[in-house]
Amino acid sequence: MKEMKVDPIKDGTVIDHIASGHALQVTEVLNINRFQIVMIGLNLSSNKYGRKDIVKIENKELSESELNTIALISPSATYSIIKNFEVVRKSKVTMPQTIEGLIVCPNPHCVTTVERVPTRFAIETDDPVTVRCEYCEKSYGISEVRIRIHP
Amino acid sequence: MQNLISIRDLEKADIVHYLETATRIESGEIVPDMGDQLAALLFFEPSTRTRFSFETAMKRMGGRTLFMDGTTSTSAKKGESFADTLMTISMYSDIIVIRSAVEGSARYAAETVDIPVINAGDGANQHPTQALLDLYSVRKTQGGLENLTIGLIGDLKFGRTVHSLVQALASFSPRFYFVSPPHLRMPEDICTDLTAHGGQYTEVTDPESIIGELDLMYVTRIQRERFADPEDYERVKDSYVIDSSMLKGVKTNFKVFHPLPRVNEISTDVDGTEYAYYFQQAKNGVVMREAIISILLGDAS
Numbered sequence: 001m002k003e004m005k006v007d008p009i010k011d012g013t014v015i016d017h018i019a020s021g022h023a024l025q026v027t028e029v030l031n032i033n034r035f036q037i038v039m040i041g042l043n044l045s046s047n048k049y050g051r052k053d054i055v056k057i058e059n060k061e062l063s064e065s066e067l068n069t070i071a072l073i074s075p076s077a078t079y080s081i082i083k084n085f086e087v088v089r090k091s092k093v094t095m096p097q098t099i100e101g102l103i104v105c106p107n108p109h110c111v112t113t114v115e116r117v118p119t120r121f122a123i124e125t126d127d128p129v130t131v132r133c134e135y136c137e138k139s140y141g142i143s144e145v146r147i148r149i150h151p
Numbered sequence: 152m153q154n155l156i157s158i159r160d161l162e163k164a165d166i167v168h169y170l171e172t173a174t175r176i177e178s179g180e181i182v183p184d185m186g187d188q189l190a191a192l193l194f195f196e197p198s199t200r201t202r203f204s205f206e207t208a209m210k211r212m213g214g215r216t217l218f219m220d221g222t223t224s225t226s227a228k229k230g231e232s233f234a235d236t237l238m239t240i241s242m243y244s245d246i247i248v249i250r251s252a253v254e255g256s257a258r259y260a261a262e263t264v265d266i267p268v269i270n271a272g273d274g275a276n277q278h279p280t281q282a283l284l285d286l287y288s289v290r291k292t293q294g295g296l297e298n299l300t301i302g303l304i305g306d307l308k309f310g311r312t313v314h315s316l317v318q319a320l321a322s323f324s325p326r327f328y329f330v331s332p333p334h335l336r337m338p339e340d341i342c343t344d345l346t347a348h349g350g351q352y353t354e355v356t357d358p359e360s361i362i363g364e365l366d367l368m369y370v371t372r373i374q375r376e377r378f379a380d381p382e383d384y385e386r387v388k389d390s391y392v393i394d395s396s397m398l399k400g401v402k403t404n405f406k407v408f409h410p411l412p413r414v415n416e417i418s419t420d421v422d423g424t425e426y427a428y429y430f431q432q433a434k435n436g437v438v439m440r441e442a443i444i445s446i447l448l449g450d451a452s
């Protein structure tokens with residue numbers, strides 16, 4: 001049987017090798033306007049990972065903070081910049097050492113919760129991702145924290 | 152800008168530098184002069200002991216203090232932001248000592264102002280000056296910090312001082328006994344951190360079984376409020392009380408530590424023994440804080 005494919009895009013970004021089941025979370029955290037076409041592929045077969053998700057977005061370049069957020073959701077993800085149907089750049093998302101502003105600290109006694117202070121988290125381990133608040137110094141698994149949408 | 156915010160920020164060499172400086176101040180080799188310095192003590196949460204210790208330290212060095220507490224001058228009431236309060240205070244003073252129930256507030260203060268900041272306790276998070284005075288006391292009584300066998304007894308789950316002590320001693324090859332009721336055990340991330348730095352620990356429930364092996368025992372209070380069922384509290388509370396009858400057969404260098412205030416977890420019949428060290432420990436807090444202030448204000452040479 002022929003493999004199902006997601007249609008190619010002319011200009012934009014392809015986010016590939018997203019851990020299976022996380023594509024929707026990726027689209028949630030990206031700043032996408034209502035004129036941008038988004039194609040989502042779920043549970044596609046992958047040589048490396050068995051199953052993977054893909055997100056393709058027309059006319060979009062990812063910002064630094066969007067790339068960081070994707071790394072948090074799926075450290076295995078790659079992204080390709082497409083110009084006129086050609087891949088002009090392909091790269092793995094890289095886990096930053098610190099994440100500013102994106103993660104909400106779950107600690108109700110933390111200064112970032114009590115005062116209007118932007119959060120800053122250090123990445124403690126890559127896979128699985130654990131993060132530590134640089135203010136209250138508590139660490140959390142990535143699934144225990146909320147990632148702020150459209151910072 | 153130098154600050155003292157968290158024990159986790161300190162390398163082994165930094166810790167040694169703090170302790171050495173305290174030793175040299177205590178011996179009179181260094182006489183810091185804070186005659187033209189003003190320390191702002193911002194206590195958004197009351198702590199009479201910590202406040203007095205800082206005030207004494209500053210005044211013994213000829214410096215002055217100004218005090219602001221959370222109840223009379225909270226800027227929040229007037230709608231002033233925390234950042235604005237800090238900025239204003241930093242215009243009046245040379246160093247800020249901050250105590251707050253809000254975790255991470257000292258780190259935020261240090262990032263906001265251009266003068267040194269000392270964390271005098273931020274909620275359940277850190278109390279680095281207490282940790283350093285504890286280490287200073289350990290070193291004074293044991294002659295060093297390496298390879299010690301230490302019993303921590305009481306509420307190890309919520310006890311900030313014991314957490315900081317474990318973090319601070321972790322890289323000095325310690326062997327810990329954690330003695331606590333089952334639901335007040337040492338948190339897992341502290342234990343993991345300890346073994347990652349080369350330390351060891353064993354969890355026990357009966358202090359008498361291990362007291363003979365210890366170089367020192369650090370006692371903390373078990374609060375009734377930590378128990379959902381008052382009967383549970385009544386059942387365990389006496390298992391974690393140290394009295395003089397337990398001290399037969401301890402090592403000659405053995406000492407009992409306590410961050411104070413105590414309630415009844417160390418019986419007063421221990422006070423007169425050669426093993427009681429808690430009041431001396433509090434006294435060490437003054438010289439340690441003198442060392443910290445003078446290092447951060449650049450007058451420790």
Ligand SMILES: [Zn+2]
Pocket residue numbers: 105106107110111112133134135136137138255
């Ligand atoms: Zn936090």
